Amino acid sequence: MSHAGNGRTAPPPIRQETLAASPPTPPPEAPTASARGSATAAGRGGAARDPFLDNVKYLTILLVGLGHTWAPMVPDSDTAGALYLATYAFHMPAFILVSGYLSRGFEGRPAQIRRLVTGLLVPYVVFEITFTLFMRLIDNPQRELSLFTPSYALWFLIALFVWRLTTPVWKALRWPLPVAIGVAMAASATPGIGSEIDLMRVLQFLPFFVLGLQLRPDHFELLRHRAARIAAVPVLLGALAFGYWALPRMNHTWLLRQDAAQEMGVPGWVGPVMTLATFGCALAMTAALLALTPRRTTWFTSLGAGTVFAYLLHVYPIHLAREYDWYDLPGADSTLGRVVITLIAAGVMTGLCTRPVRRLFRPVVEPRMDWAFRRDDAAVRPG
Numbered sequence: 001m002s003h004a005g006n007g008r009t010a011p012p013p014i015r016q017e018t019l020a021a022s023p024p025t026p027p028p029e030a031p032t033a034s035a036r037g038s039a040t041a042a043g044r045g046g047a048a049r050d051p052f053l054d055n056v057k058y059l060t061i062l063l064v065g066l067g068h069t070w071a072p073m074v075p076d077s078d079t080a081g082a083l084y085l086a087t088y089a090f091h092m093p094a095f096i097l098v099s100g101y102l103s104r105g106f107e108g109r110p111a112q113i114r115r116l117v118t119g120l121l122v123p124y125v126v127f128e129i130t131f132t133l134f135m136r137l138i139d140n141p142q143r144e145l146s147l148f149t150p151s152y153a154l155w156f157l158i159a160l161f162v163w164r165l166t167t168p169v170w171k172a173l174r175w176p177l178p179v180a181i182g183v184a185m186a187a188s189a190t191p192g193i194g195s196e197i198d199l200m201r202v203l204q205f206l207p208f209f210v211l212g213l214q215l216r217p218d219h220f221e222l223l224r225h226r227a228a229r230i231a232a233v234p235v236l237l238g239a240l241a242f243g244y245w246a247l248p249r250m251n252h253t254w255l256l257r258q259d260a261a262q263e264m265g266v267p268g269w270v271g272p273v274m275t276l277a278t279f280g281c282a283l284a285m286t287a288a289l290l291a292l293t294p295r296r297t298t299w300f301t302s303l304g305a306g307t308v309f310a311y312l313l314h315v316y317p318i319h320l321a322r323e324y325d326w327y328d329l330p331g332a333d334s335t336l337g338r339v340v341i342t343l344i345a346a347g348v349m350t351g352l353c354t355r356p357v358r359r360l361f362r363p364v365v366e367p368r369m370d371w372a373f374r375r376d377d378a379a380v381r382p383g
Contacts, residue, residue, distance in 0.1 A: 051297040052220070054304025056098055058353065059293060061307040063091035064153075065349035066342060068318045072327050073338055074247075080338060082243030088255040089239060089278070090285035092156075093208040095307075097286055099160060100212020106167040110374070116161055118369050119308075124150070124157040126364050127312050134316060138323045148196050152315050155198035162202055163209040170210050180210035181279065184257075188271030191260040204257035207279060223291040232288035239285055254278060306353035309361055313352050 067087040073080035170176040187203035261271030331337040
């Protein structure tokens, strides 16, 4: 495994890719001022949805799919490599921050625990088994099934389950964010944490969830100012320029937060330093994305309710494209070919968020499972 200064490297193996989102538990607070007067979509429980947050969720899940699509192009295209690095610097932190914000109302009530089980644990088991069988069919007939070692992007379901369960702890602490950052810094310098439940990423991405818990609607309102929107443009362009510079110089694995510094061939003290650096970078880019995201209802607002479906389902066409060498088709390695592939990926991610897909896969992604819960709780639909 290479590290900074060792020259350009290809993106990490496919199992290391990140990003997804499970439908969060809406907080008890009212929607932001930007949402008032706007049309809102209703969730399964009938709760009003903030179009701004649904817009953010759609844009971040779109970046997930594009990042996975660009990864095989990195060795042959500086532009794809720069886009890949810039995207991976913040797309997962942005979604985790929003998930934390929408988890502020979690108190461990029976209906909320039920939602954790049916919305996170059950889909995790179903899709872990499904993905293992899928990979046995197209790649490795001997691939082992392990429910304690998440495959590909499924780590996020386990992480969100753990973060939500610990929400009351973070809400009780006086300085939750510094503590969470300290945990992430310590993890980054602790080799041997292991791959069970992808604990390293659970710990290193934790500060973004905890930060989301601390945010209030007024914080998002600050990003509505014209100055914030103007500043967002050079921030994102600067990140893309930095991506070009860092492509041959930086170990891309830092952005995945899945290894300790020593496991990447550098001294342990580098881990905490990189934790702070990547946290600051991700926070700046997330703020830029939020500043540029429309507050009103748009054509893609309703798609924000289907991001978990896109997250869980997009991995299959991605793996088919890689395993069957679709990237080697005539013209695929040209500039036009990469643009076409990018547009196809955007279309696929958008399609997977639509209502027909949600209706088809809801029994496995959001099962009701009334039979598995106490009768006095079975009639209560979690919000």
